[in-house]
Amino acid sequence: MPVNRRITLAARPVGHPQESDFALDEVDVSSPEAGEVLVRVLWTSVDPYQRGRMSEAKSYAPSLQVGDVITAQSVGHVVESNDRRFSVGDLAVGQLGWQEYATARAGTVRPVPEELDPQTLALHAVGMTGLTAYFGLFDVGKPRAGDTVVVSCAAGAVGQIAGQLAKIAGCRAVGIAGGPEKARDLIELYGYDAAIDYKNDGVAEALRGERVDVYFDNVGGEISQAVHRRLNLGARIVICGQVSQYNAERPELSFHPGLLIMFRARMEGFLVFDYAHRYDEAARKLAHWVASGKIRWREHVTDGLENAPRAFIGMLNGENRGKALVKVAERAE
Amino acid sequence: MPVNRRITLAARPVGHPQESDFALDEVDVSSPEAGEVLVRVLWTSVDPYQRGRMSEAKSYAPSLQVGDVITAQSVGHVVESNDRRFSVGDLAVGQLGWQEYATARAGTVRPVPEELDPQTLALHAVGMTGLTAYFGLFDVGKPRAGDTVVVSCAAGAVGQIAGQLAKIAGCRAVGIAGGPEKARDLIELYGYDAAIDYKNDGVAEALRGERVDVYFDNVGGEISQAVHRRLNLGARIVICGQVSQYNAERPELSFHPGLLIMFRARMEGFLVFDYAHRYDEAARKLAHWVASGKIRWREHVTDGLENAPRAFIGMLNGENRGKALVKVAERAE
Missing domain, CATH: 3.40.50.720 (NAD(P)-binding Rossmann-like Domain)
Structure with a gap:
């Protein structure tokens, strides 16, 4: 099995996050268990709410612990499936984190339609x-x-x-x-x-x-x-x-x-x-409006998983122009 | 015609209102014009919102000007009517102010049911x-x-x-x-x-x-x-x-x-x-709950119109125990 490179929380940021608050580590990838899929991440997302997860303050979601992979939406290909809802090669999106490989329960990821162009839309306008x-x-x-x-x-x-x-x-x-x-x-x-x-x-x-x-x-x-x-x-x-x-x-x-x-x-x-039961309805409409040109968008892409912390810090400072994304890998493999 | 004693704004309060922010004056009472009624006030009310009217700060209602009669809900008898909706002797409630006699457009006051007991309920639980x-x-x-x-x-x-x-x-x-x-x-x-x-x-x-x-x-x-x-x-x-x-x-x-x-x-x-169109519906229900003992109440009565400023200042300080009211006159006349 391949090795998984991940960005983890090295220290809780105090005030503005620093690159030293993050660490890059490597762990072995293991096969998904029953009901799970293994996803090779292609793109991952950088968003303001992630700052809240790095804090210990009470919030709507549990805080990250030091050592945890940074929470993020990511898009990737299913490379192993142990659930019949997904086949190898399917494109999927979900809370897969800042890492190259993610194991997830199949019910927590959603398929990305092949016709979505570009597929990164699943991380922003249609995501x-x-x-x-x-x-x-x-x-x-x-x-x-x-x-x-x-x-x-x-x-x-x-x-x-x-x-x-x-x-x-x-x-x-x-x-x-x-x-x-x-x-x-x-x-x-x-x-x-x-x-x-x-x-x-x-x-x-x-x-x-x-x-x-x-x-x-x-x-x-x-x-x-x-x-x-x-x-x-x-x-x-x-x-x-x-x-x-x-x-x-x-x-x-x-x-x-x-x-x-x-x-x-x-x-x-x-x-x-809280609107998860209506995601499909909304995503269909958003995809339609994007396809018909009624919704336009701009992406701000940072290359390389190792640069995700820098992209995040820049986004909090307003340096991005368009949706901040990190390119983790090329599609072809 | 009788003389009308009124409490007016003598000065805009700065911070906590003082008795010196109020004045007692007397003016002649004149007969109501077409569509108006003249009310002899029996009871008047003391409420926190009045403080806002004494201020110049932008609010949902126009500020009082120095010299204006203090805004207040009052209950009294119609002593002259120039509108067929009211007859002499009817009990009415409305924004009649801190004064002994008030002239009002008939559409701005509401009749108080004779069976309401005590009739001061029209200034609180049913008002x-x-x-x-x-x-x-x-x-x-x-x-x-x-x-x-x-x-x-x-x-x-x-x-x-x-x-x-x-x-x-x-x-x-x-x-x-x-x-x-x-x-x-x-x-x-x-x-x-x-x-x-x-x-x-x-x-x-x-x-x-x-x-x-x-x-x-x-x-x-x-x-x-x-x-x-x-x-x-x-x-x-x-x-x-x-x-x-x-x-x-x-x-x-x-x-x-x-x-x-x-x-x-x-x-x-x-x-x-903003709910004026539904006052009757609500007042009917409130009167029913009061009559059946489901809504209980307590009044804190101050005697004499001239003591309304003191009652108001005490109410803002939390000194009242129950609805703060001022008794302006006896019913019998």
Whole structure:
């Protein structure tokens, strides 16, 4: 059997993660047991929620322990199957981690349609980040045609899809992102109606003419406080993420609940995992919109599993432009 | 015509209101115009929301100007009617202010059923505070039988009803109030299953064994922060009021929205005025529950319109035990 190279947690990051918080090790690969598959990973994903797993703070999912493989969505080929739902050669996606080979229970991975082009879409627009945008916007935000939908981290993996879904729903989409390149992507690539570069624009001033019906919040902190000043009556605030807080020792108390009385507004958090029974419905629609050009996307690819920590640190710093992915291996083998 | 004694805003309170922020003046009473009624006020109400109207901060309703009569719900007899919906002698309730005589458009006051006993119920259990508890708990909180419902300011005018409605809905009701007398009322009078005296108990510790499904929040600030640590998955936080913040120059940022992801929870603000089309439905039910003993209540009466400011200041300090009311005049005249 081959050797499996893996990226593990070497130390719990304090504040901003460092490369020394990660380790590369090698273990033998063993055959899958009954009901399991062995996957050769081709691509793996880099996402803000991983920061939470590295922390000991109480969260919706158990923390990683030092020595554990870093949690991540990955796509790869089944190279051994001990479950009849998968055959050797099938492409599969799941929470397979930052590693070259992953053993998983067959029920926890999903097949990737062969016609998906490129297949990395299973890690973003048609995968977990697309699904997150879909359920967060439609089920929690409940946009109506004509609504103004504001998205923070709007050029990020979830935000870029949320904005495009808002357009599909007949809304005005306003995106907030950091830097002129991302702001340009918002307008030119993702089709937002307006873009705010929070590094160079005052968010509250830039929103002065808007009445925000839905705020799809990925960032929290000061940027979100500026948006809250422009809510419309009956506003819905979708709490998808709070990336401004992930490196903080304690999250900032950034919100005064009395605002919700003034605007008769609702603020609601959600987790995409709670919608697992509807993934197929949503993934089909997302794949259709991508194929028909209604959802556009950009990837930011880092080559080599060993560079995943660097890609992750850069993503938390906003250095990526498009969905951050790591290429682990070529398809052909 | 008689003279009308009124309590007006003499100065905008800074921090805790003082008696000097109020003035007593006298004006002549004039006859109602077409579509109006003239009401002789018997009882008037003292409620936390009035503090917000005295401030210049942006809110859901226009601020009072210096010299304006203090906004308040009052009950009284119609002494002159220029609208066929009311006859002389009818009892009516509405936003009639802290004054002895009020002229109002007939559409803005509601008749009080003669059989309501005592008629002051129209200012609390069957009036605006009862309606606030009703719509906040049932429409926003959406309790299910078996849920744990926590109420802050639980012995207050809204809170005492919210807890009893939670019991009617088959929930476990846990009340938070200040001081041993109020905590005793929660259990013995209002039928809460558990009472927390925040002045003597640590709220988070006292809630250690609870999983909060619905938090009916009247207080905000530190007490609410302690409740947020005990939320259950899928919790609903009803933002009814934030009385801990009303005397603050700027409201405290007391909440981290990321909590809503962890608990897949919803926080929602509401205003009872948005439910005006359903007041009759709710008031009928509340009156029935009061008559059948399922809703119990306590009044804290201050005698004399001139003492309304003192009653208001005491209520903000938590000195009242039961619904704070001011007796303006005897019924017989």
